[in-house]
Amino acid sequence: KQEVTQIPAALSVPEGENLVLNCSFTDSAIYNLQWFRQDPGKGLTSLLLIQSSQREQTSGRLNASLDKSSGRSTLYIAASQPGDSATYLCAVAAFSGSARQLTFGSGTQLTVLP
Amino acid sequence: GAVVSQHPSWVICKSGTSVKIECRSLDFQATTMFWYRQFPKQSLMLMATSNEGSKATYEQGVEKDKFLINHASLTLSTLTVTSAHPEDSSFYICSAKRQGLNTDTQYFGPGTRLTVL
Numbered sequence: 001k002q003e004v005t006q007i008p009a010a011l012s013v014p015e016g017e018n019l020v021l022n023c024s025f026t027d028s029a030i031y032n033l034q035w036f037r038q039d040p041g042k043g044l045t046s047l048l049l050i051q052s053s054q055r056e057q058t059s060g061r062l063n064a065s066l067d068k069s070s071g072r073s074t075l076y077i078a079a080s081q082p083g084d085s086a087t088y089l090c091a092v093a094a095f096s097g098s099a100r101q102l103t104f105g106s107g108t109q110l111t112v113l114p
Numbered sequence: 115g116a117v118v119s120q121h122p123s124w125v126i127c128k129s130g131t132s133v134k135i136e137c138r139s140l141d142f143q144a145t146t147m148f149w150y151r152q153f154p155k156q157s158l159m160l161m162a163t164s165n166e167g168s169k170a171t172y173e174q175g176v177e178k179d180k181f182l183i184n185h186a187s188l189t190l191s192t193l194t195v196t197s198a199h200p201e202d203s204s205f206y207i208c209s210a211k212r213q214g215l216n217t218d219t220q221y222f223g224p225g226t227r228l229t230v231l
Contacts, residue, residue, distance in 0.1 A: 041205075041225070043223050103160075106157040
């Protein structure tokens with residue numbers, strides 16, 4: 001059974017810092033990996049999706065990397081802003097069937113202090 | 115595009131009552147919808163996979179008779195929590211896969227906060 005772990009559980013940084021969020025998964029046979037953002041009491045916003053054949057994806061100040069063989073992914077946030085404060089979730093998609101089921105990590109709660 | 119809505123956004127009910135939550139894909143057709151549950155400070159846990167016109171597939175440990183799922187059309191799936199109890203209080207989130215596109219992207223709804231008194 002796939003297990004996804006995110007470290008740290010919570011992180012607080014001053015505005016402007018670059019930071020890295022970590023995600024690890026136990027079964028490397030994944031289809032893709034996604035990073036999501038969740039604001040308190042809200043749904044999920046997809047940030048980046050990395051296919052299993054890719055090593056990284058970039059969007060603006062965000063860069064996500066994937067090392068499938070070691071079961072790790074990182075989300076790099078450059079020049080953090082208070083508006084980046086949220087919980088960041090990573091999720092891996094399994095190969096099973098046509099409906100790719102997502103297994104989520106428990107998230108990293110990020111606070112960017114002004 | 116690819117907007118998913120949920121209704122209601124929050125609901126408070128008495129123990130023993132049933133609550134229906136709707137998940138709609140507003141601008142696309144979804145052959146598959148997923149229902150997740152999220153307890154405070156925890157991650158999303160998949161409850162069931164709902165395919166249009168067929169029975170839902172439930173994850174291990176999820177009672178299908180308690181959490182009734184109906185995916186009657188390509189734009190609507192409903193989750194009914196029957197005889198709700200306080201331990202069912204949670205944040206319920208649905209997601210939808212777009213029909214016809216060779217993509218595995220799931221579009222998530224904004225969630226429904228259920229509080230059972």
